[in-house]
Amino acid sequence: MKTRDIVNLSRRRFVAGSLASAAGLTLGILPVALAEQRKSGPGFAGAAPGEAGEFTPNAFLRIDNDGLVTVISKHLEMGQGTYTGLATLVAEELDADWDMVRVEGAPADATRYNNLFWGSAQGTGGSTAIANSFEQLRRAGATARHMLVSAAARQWQVPPAEISVSAGVVEHKSSGRRAVFGELAELAAKQTVPESVTLKDPKEFKLIGKRIPRKDSSEKITGAAQFTSDVRLPGMKTALVLHPRRFGAKVKAVDDTGALAVAGVRKVVEIPSGVAVVADDFWSAKLGRDALKVTWDESGAFKQSSAELLNDYRKLAEKPGSVTRSDGDVEQALGRAENVLEAEYSVPFLAHAAMEPMDCVVRIDDSGCEIWNGEQMQTGDQINVATVLGLKPEQVQINMLYAGGSFGRRANPAADYIVEAVHIARALKKGTPLKLIWTREDDTRAGYYRPMYLHRLRAALDKYGNPVAWDQRIVGQSIIAGTPFESAMVKDGVDRTSVEGAANLPYAIENLRVDLHSPGLPVPVLWWRSVGSSHTAFAGECFIDELAYKAGRDPVEFRREMLLDHPRHLGVLNLAADKGNWGAPLGRGQGRGVAVHESFNSYVAQVAEVSVRRGVINVDRVVIAVDCGIAINPDVIEAQMQGGMGFGLSAALFSQLTFRDGLVEQSNYHDYQVLRIDQMPEVEVYIVPSAEPPTGVGEPATPVIGPAVANAVFAATGQRLRQLPLRLA
Amino acid sequence: MLNLTINGKPRKLDLDPQMPLLWVLRDHAGLTGTKYSCGMAQCGSCTVFLDGDPVRACVTPVSVAAGKEITTIEGLETPAGKAVQDAWKELEVVQCGYCQSGQIMSATALLNRNSKPDDADIDAAMQGNLCRCATYARIREAIKLAGKKLSGGKA
Numbered sequence: 001m002k003t004r005d006i007v008n009l010s011r012r013r014f015v016a017g018s019l020a021s022a023a024g025l026t027l028g029i030l031p032v033a034l035a036e037q038r039k040s041g042p043g044f045a046g047a048a049p050g051e052a053g054e055f056t057p058n059a060f061l062r063i064d065n066d067g068l069v070t071v072i073s074k075h076l077e078m079g080q081g082t083y084t085g086l087a088t089l090v091a092e093e094l095d096a097d098w099d100m101v102r103v104e105g106a107p108a109d110a111t112r113y114n115n116l117f118w119g120s121a122q123g124t125g126g127s128t129a130i131a132n133s134f135e136q137l138r139r140a141g142a143t144a145r146h147m148l149v150s151a152a153a154r155q156w157q158v159p160p161a162e163i164s165v166s167a168g169v170v171e172h173k174s175s176g177r178r179a180v181f182g183e184l185a186e187l188a189a190k191q192t193v194p195e196s197v198t199l200k201d202p203k204e205f206k207l208i209g210k211r212i213p214r215k216d217s218s219e220k221i222t223g224a225a226q227f228t229s230d231v232r233l234p235g236m237k238t239a240l241v242l243h244p245r246r247f248g249a250k251v252k253a254v255d256d257t258g259a260l261a262v263a264g265v266r267k268v269v270e271i272p273s274g275v276a277v278v279a280d281d282f283w284s285a286k287l288g289r290d291a292l293k294v295t296w297d298e299s300g301a302f303k304q305s306s307a308e309l310l311n312d313y314r315k316l317a318e319k320p321g322s323v324t325r326s327d328g329d330v331e332q333a334l335g336r337a338e339n340v341l342e343a344e345y346s347v348p349f350l351a352h353a354a355m356e357p358m359d360c361v362v363r364i365d366d367s368g369c370e371i372w373n374g375e376q377m378q379t380g381d382q383i384n385v386a387t388v389l390g391l392k393p394e395q396v397q398i399n400m401l402y403a404g405g406s407f408g409r410r411a412n413p414a415a416d417y418i419v420e421a422v423h424i425a426r427a428l429k430k431g432t433p434l435k436l437i438w439t440r441e442d443d444t445r446a447g448y449y450r451p452m453y454l455h456r457l458r459a460a461l462d463k464y465g466n467p468v469a470w471d472q473r474i475v476g477q478s479i480i481a482g483t484p485f486e487s488a489m490v491k492d493g494v495d496r497t498s499v500e501g502a503a504n505l506p507y508a509i510e511n512l513r514v515d516l517h518s519p520g521l522p523v524p525v526l527w528w529r530s531v532g533s534s535h536t537a538f539a540g541e542c543f544i545d546e547l548a549y550k551a552g553r554d555p556v557e558f559r560r561e562m563l564l565d566h567p568r569h570l571g572v573l574n575l576a577a578d579k580g581n582w583g584a585p586l587g588r589g590q591g592r593g594v595a596v597h598e599s600f601n602s603y604v605a606q607v608a609e610v611s612v613r614r615g616v617i618n619v620d621r622v623v624i625a626v627d628c629g630i631a632i633n634p635d636v637i638e639a640q641m642q643g644g645m646g647f648g649l650s651a652a653l654f655s656q657l658t659f660r661d662g663l664v665e666q667s668n669y670h671d672y673q674v675l676r677i678d679q680m681p682e683v684e685v686y687i688v689p690s691a692e693p694p695t696g697v698g699e700p701a702t703p704v705i706g707p708a709v710a711n712a713v714f715a716a717t718g719q720r721l722r723q724l725p726l727r728l729a
Numbered sequence: 730m731l732n733l734t735i736n737g738k739p740r741k742l743d744l745d746p747q748m749p750l751l752w753v754l755r756d757h758a759g760l761t762g763t764k765y766s767c768g769m770a771q772c773g774s775c776t777v778f779l780d781g782d783p784v785r786a787c788v789t790p791v792s793v794a795a796g797k798e799i800t801t802i803e804g805l806e807t808p809a810g811k812a813v814q815d816a817w818k819e820l821e822v823v824q825c826g827y828c829q830s831g832q833i834m835s836a837t838a839l840l841n842r843n844s845k846p847d848d849a850d851i852d853a854a855m856q857g858n859l860c861r862c863a864t865y866a867r868i869r870e871a872i873k874l875a876g877k878k879l880s881g882g883k884a
Binding site for chain 2: 214216219227282354403439668674677680683
């Protein structure tokens with residue numbers, strides 16, 4: 001992009017004005033010229049606002065007169081490929097040259113960048129980015145294309161209908177005139193925004209459905225990509241926080257003598273979540289924190305152990321809970337059945353353990369607060385920060401940077417680590433940028449975990465081996481209780497994120513009941529990649545397998561018969577079974593297991609092959625079939641299936657966060673273990689062709705692997721393992 | 730005063746000699762491509778070269794690096810390094826990308842020793858580099874592809 005000295009304010013006012021009067025609203029696009037709000041800095045183009053000749057038809061893209069197309073992503077790129085996917089939607093309808101497309105993170109502004117599935121809130125989660133943007137961003141691209149064509153038609157004095165656009169070139173074939181986007185940008189900006197646009201027939205797609213390159217690869221292989229931890233601002237300080245060892249403990253006394261004696265340490269600040277050490281750099285802050293002496297008041301602190309909690313949960317499971325689904329008469333069916341099975345499944349607390357530990361940069365001055373973050377929940381974070389500082393939410397500006405993983409952790413209704421950084425920054429001289437860094441130990445021990453859950457299952461088979469009753473009782477903390485989402489997401493005592501994947505069990509069983517206990521605990525909990533399905537798929541798909549064996553049936557065939565009304569479940573199940581050589585013989589000590597599960601409206605089946613040698617479970621091969629509607633980018637989908645499965649495999653085989661007398665027993669990757677390369681199976685991914693609207697792929701592979709592996713272990717050894725991580729007897 | 734050579738350029742820095750090289754690079758040399766994740770040599774995100782050998786910068790005191798050639802992802806310009814980066818791009822290895830500087834440094838070190846690594850060689854060399862996005866299947870393929878490119882074979 002060239003440097004320009006002249007800022008054409010009159011044009012920009014014109015653009016803003018014309019958009020305001022135009023039919024942008026019918027497109028669901030609010031008429032504000034993005035350039036007005038844009039600023040330079042990490043996560044942004046770095047361009048000065050108001051480039052002459054720039055074309056900003058709506059909030060989602062900008063074309064400069066060098067032809068560079070900048071797509072504004074309202075969603076966080078945390079590895080799931082959303083920058084690539086969203087840009088594909090715009091570029092498809094714009095008929096852009098993919099090599100000339102770049103992506104920039106949107107500012108926090110829910111009036112323009114709300115997640116259409118989240119009402120008026122902006123944020124990323126629940127595998128919704130592509131699904132909620134599919135039409136919105138195609139319309140944004142089609143609108144811009146229409147205006148480029150209008151500009152060409154005016155310039156060449158030809159009818160718009162005779163103009164074609166392909167790969168960033170606008171052409172009038174019969175007269176041989178052609179122009180690239182950049183040449184038309186200035187004139188396009190003066191065209192009327194169309195009231196309606198026609199979107200392509202899927203048959204005409206040139207980018208959607210193709211394995212086109214990711215937009216974030218180049219900067220991520222050279223170290224240039226900017227993560228929150230990489231932000232460097234003049235005069236910036238770095239803070240580490242000493243958190244209490246037990247949840248609920250409070251600061252009683254602070255002795256900061258040792259900390260302040262460390263070279264580079266500038267300040268020690270007591271904040272609601274602990275005591276912060278502010279220094280010139282990370283290492284000084286770390287040494288300062290090591291030298292800090294804090295006495296804690298642990299009178300109200302959490303002091304239980306995981307084993308104790310599991311026993312409490314077991315007792316709770318003896319009593320009826322809040323019913324979320326009740327078909328037929330479960331008790332009667334269980335009472336008169338030939339064969340009744342009962343089992344208990346459980347999963348531990350889990351940390352998200354993203355490679356980038358939690359971090360955040362904050363600067364507070366007279367105009368408000370500016371934040372740099374791998375930002376996953378803009379609207380909630382703006383409100384939380386504004387509340388602490390006595391600001392209006394719109395005075396909280398957020399620069400959305402790449403996140404080094406998140407898996408749900410950066411979308412916290414309590415905005416915990418962001419608010420923590422704000423409390424520290426407000427204690428510093430006004431305008432001082434403050435970077436908060438959590439160490440790995442903080443990230444493991446300072447909370448927000450996937451809750452521990454216990455499932456008690458009972459089922460009955462009739463004399464032909466057909467399941468006639470299914471009774472599932474779930475016990476575990478509510479993620480939603482106490483958050484602003486409670487009124488919308490907790491109904492009749494049921495947090496729907498606790499029961500998703502169980503309350504909607506697809507199998508045709510006449511008498512079916514699911515109920516829930518949500519005990520309160522001071523352990524902070526949060527959604528973790530695939531949320532409720534991370535435990536409901538394990539319990540449900542393993543117990544179905546138990547029933548199949550009990551009935552003497554093949555586990556795939558058994559499922560098929562109960563999924564006749566669920567063609568998309570059936571489709572992925574059949575594809576995975578076929579590609580996974582279901583039924584083919586295996587060697588001694590080997591076994592094959594299957595699981596199928598829908599989450600976030602995407603359907604995934606997996607066939608896992610394991611071999612058990614000297615008491616160790618090795619997962620050798622995993623075949624994955626996915627139905628996520630129209631496949632926007634098959635390569636990204638394949639990557640998410642591989643990676644989402646691998647993430648779930650960590651939890652299936654290794655990871656657990658446990659308490660002993662209220663203390664978290666793990667601290668870093670040596671004891672909170674996650675999958676390594678030598679433990680990664682061979683993976684094959686198959687995508688079901690579909691014309692259905694696209695659904696998410698970031699999460700749905702994760703919950704399926706645990707039950708597939710557990711079922712394979714049973715096939716290999718005869719041992720039915722009902723607790724994660726899987727441990728052979 | 731510490732005399733360092735980072736990516737071929739001499740740097741004089743007045744710092745605690747015990748400060749881990751990682752924080753010298755990130756906070757004092759402005760090179761943020763090398764990442765912090767565990768601080769105890771468990772994850773490999775901070776992998777850099779000292780005289781061509783891979784080390785975990787998070788547990789390497791900067792004094793150990795004085796007088797040696799320090800190479801970070803920003804200065805990875807050898808044929809093996811470029812081949813790895815090209816293969817990473819060709820096979821679309823990256824997801825969140827946070828661990829990938831370290832993965833690329835470890836993979837380059839492997840190919841410097843052995844341009845035709847088999848799966849066991851790759852496991853042994855890469856086992857210390859964690860990726861929570863589990864890009865491992867593609868890392869494996871990309872290392873093999875880079876090896877082929879380096880030895881002049883057709884990819």
